[in-house]
Amino acid sequence: MARPGDQTVLDELHWRGLVAEATDEDALRAALAQGPVTYYVGFDPTAPSLHHGNLVQLVTARRFQQAGHTPLLLIGGSTGLIGDPKPDAERTLNDPETVAGWVERLKRQVEPFVSFEGPNAARIVNNLDWTAPVSILTFLRDIGRHFRVNKMIQKEVVKTRLESDAGIGYAEFSYQILQAFDYLELYRRYGCTLQTGGSDQWGNITAGVDLIRRAEGATVHALATPLLTRSDGTKFGKSAGGLTVWLDPEMMSPYAFYQFWFNTADADVAQYLRVFSFRSREELEELEKTTAERPAAREAQRVLAEELTTLVHGQEETVRVIAASAALFGRGTLGEIDARTLDAALREAPHVRVEVAGGTPLPSVADLLADAGLVQSRSAARRTIEEGGAYLNNERVTDVDAVPTAGDLLHGRWLVLRRGRRSMAGVEVAAG
Incomplete structure (x- = not known):
């Protein structure tokens, strides 16, 4: 029986x-309308963490589940040992113990995006469970015989590698067979009839559709999301200006994660909100209007940053991050920020490290303002203090010769300097 969201989920995804692509959208729409569909999306543990490029697939999985369908989140314990072919060079293979550890980390990272309760509860699966027991002879006889090499070499990344000096090894060349085998096994084990993924995976995804047709005589579905690009035409992917936006808080702090999204360009924020936000169409269109009329308010960026940080790191962590962001610019109490969040926040901001030998006084506020780059010179720093524009830990400094004391150190380590309302820097004090 159709659920209320079933007949609109594809329309929602289009909006x-x-x-980007679907094997037969009319057939997929009909299948979604007829009742719950079990679908899957896969993530390979080729690093200790997923990154912001994976978020598109995670939020898409969540949307299908909210429409009443059942998600399988596959962590590639076997495919992660091989790696999807890169267009430019052979992958460096990681040892099995490392990959196994990354599998466990990725499992924890995907959990917040779906629900594991109710009639369409999600399930996390590992393709090593069905790949490892299969002998090479069984795999070649039962799976490999369904693949045609002339078709396999037409995959874009394979063609690129074959035309390069590096060529392509058999392991990476066989990756598409392994991924297709996943779809077949999930079809057999769980009745999975839909795979989603990025459009760069379309060849691998359709290989699975074709394998199920050949091996089981069944018709299943595939849907690919587009690869996002920024307004300047660059790819929205693993790295952003040299920065990798990891989902693991040990590799990128929640504060830095929040700031990445808050700093989204006005030209990109409407697109990102449509892709990543779970707010209604009416709310998002209103935010688009607000951004066009009052871009300086950055309301759309705030919504994007808060929603994604909450989804990835949780509500409690997001509250800490927002409080820290406000306090650093004088709209809250610095002393209430926990040490971990303050440390992460100030490392993201302009900061300077000062080493002080035991018993030696700290440099003056004027010296620190100059050392931190908030003013161009010490004389400019003194003028700033005289004019009432200098702050230490959100308290206005009125004495041009003021010197911080050990009691001013936040968590025994940090000072926060500010010039005016918007220019802020941290001072990390260490024993010399």
Whole structure:
């Protein structure tokens, strides 16, 4: 029986710009309307953490579940040992113990995006469970025989590698067979009839559709999301200006994660909200209007940053991050920020490290303002203090010769300097 969201989930995905390709969209729409569909999306543990490029697939999985369908989140314990072919060079293979550890980390990272309760509860699966027991002879006889090499070499990344000096090894060349085998096994084990993924995976995804047709005589579905680009035409992917936006808080602090999204360009924020936000169409269109009329308010960026940080790191962590952001610019109490969040926040901001030998006084506020780059010179720093524009830990400094004391150190380590309302820097004090 159809659920209320079933007949609109594809329309919703289209409006949000999340449909690039589908094997047969009319057939998929009919299947979604007929009742719960079990679908899967896969993530390979080729690093200790997923990154912001994976978020498109995670939020798409969440949307299908909210429409009443059942998600399988696959962590590639076997495919992660091989790695999807890169267009430019052979992958460096990681040892099995490392990959196994990354599998466990990725499992924890995908959990917040779906629900594991109710009639369409999600399930996390590992393809090593069905790949490892299969002998090479069984795999070649039962799976490999369904693949045609002339078709396999037409995959874009394979063609690129074959035309390069590096060529392509058999392991990476066989990756598409392994991924297709996943779809077949999930079809057999769980009745999975839909795979989603990025459009760069389309060849691998359709290989699975074709394998199920050949091996089981069944018709299943595939849907690919587009690869996002920024307004300047650059790819929205693993790295952003040299920065990798990891989902693991040990590799990128929640504060830095929040700031990345808060700093989204006005030209990109409307697109990102449609892709990543779970707010209604009416709310998002209103935010688009607000951004166009009052871009300096950055309301759309705030919504994007808060929603994604909450989804990835949780409500409690997001509250800490927002409080820290406010306090650093004089709109809260610095002393209430926990040490971990303050440390992460000030490392993201302009900061300077000062080493002080035991018993030696700290440099003056004027010296620190100059050393931190908030003013161009010490004389400019003194003028700033005289004019009432200098702050230490959100307290206005009125004495041009003022010197911080050990009691001013936040968590025994940090000072926060500010010039005016918007220019802020941290001072890390260490024993010399």
